[in-house]
Amino acid sequence: MTEIPKCDFHIHTKYLGCANETMEIPAIVQECKRLGVTALGITDHLNSLDKLDLHLLIKKDIQSLAPEIDVYFGVELNFTAADGSFAFSPEVKEQYGFQFAIGGIHGTYLDTYDLKTLVDIQHRHHLITCRDPLVDVLVHPYWFGKGEFEKNGWPWFDSMRAVPEAYARELGQVARETGTAIEINASANLENANYSNRYVKEYVAYLSIIAEEGAGFALGSDAHDIGRLSTIHTAWDVATQLNLTADRIWQPGCKPMVGHEKSGKEQHSSNQCMDHDSDTAAARGG
Template sequence: MLPRIDYHLHTHYLKCANGTMTVPAIVAKARELGQTAIGITDHLNTLDKLPLHEDIRRDLEALEAPGIDIHFGVELNYQGCDGDFAWSAEVRDRLGFQFAIGGIHGTYLAEYDLKKIVDIQHRHHLATCRNPLVDVLVHPYWFGKGEFDKKGWPWFESMKAVPESYARELGQVARETGTAIEINGGANIVCPNYSPAYVEEYVAFLAVVAEQGCRFSIASDAHDIKNMSHAVAAREVAERIGLTEDRIWRPAAAPFVRA
């Protein structure tokens, strides 16, 4: 049995998650789900959002005997195609962030071109793995349905668009750099935008990545408290593709708040 953990959670402070995602409510829900360790990882798209992470930190410091181990992390997003993260060792240390997860959140294209969409994703996945200040690559091949709909594009409904060589290269680079690949229950597994057939293709993609020997992070990416159960779905996928506990990523630092 793999550990019951969730290292990708948002809070109400950054407004991407809704009002149900307060720090005390997240802790209570995690306990209800039987989780033993979680990490808070709200968005840091630009540095002007740092004060909101101070609010999260203050809420964590106020917890007493939460019953689960809690880490204080952050989710990074590229500032433009082939751009940088709003992130450095100085920013990390200023707030005491204990780990960083990050990745690409758009296609960066104006015209529909499926091969280009996939190539841009793959390039950013590898760049994220090679960034020594990032611990986990988030939700590979997640797309915002809203972006596709707004641009009038056909939806990304088959992982067959991703060459198997990309999956292998991703797993190899992740292993070499020590970066974990995220199994994201909310974005890639339980997401209502994807058919059961798509999810099966996605699990097959993860299995090819896993053959390369890298580690994986288990996560819900919840933006609403009821979606924290998606970490359980992610763990089930990790078990399905045959991962053992030594292949499951945990933050290197001691918990910010101990159980």
């Protein structure tokens, strides 16, 4: 079996206040290198356009590096409302130089608790994300913030058995057709203290159904603390467990912003990622 790429394309920083003070670009790159990562992507949240300029601080710090591993400049998108859109556009991507985008749903969008409605809303937004031509990766399917459940006195979502197999298969099919990768997220789904061992086992089984439909996958630690970058090894292990080949592990279709082959200065003029091909665009409805 071909060894999977040792990459991590979901990492947060201190710059937008999402991650803690340990998550500075030079420290992230140094720790990733120590962990055996060969390519990484910085993907801080973009929930509203008024935060855009903060991403330029990240870009500046990336461009100041001359690392021995490849570093990409990405962004993580969240829906602005239920069945809404992302605060992102081709113009924003080009103007700010984002090389790729990951995205997905980050809440329940429930007023009153109903398990079936909860799952239906998640699944609907997963499909919307996959069909968005600006999104390369669907992040952490069926991750939830426990605080929302505790605040509302709702039962905690701790079993993937609530997700119909048909939903997993449909997601795998749509992901394959659109060329969108499904994320294997270490911190959110696989090494989250809020989830039981049963949930993790069921989650890997859920991913295996998606894999059966021919979807590609992305690998991410979703680290918000320097000590959590090591969780990427769990994502790698799950990819191996799913018998994924290297060609089914997503990587940006462009040169890194900075990397081991050239100095950062040499790479800045040639790091624009390719658009999706016409077949993929048609499948996405765009």
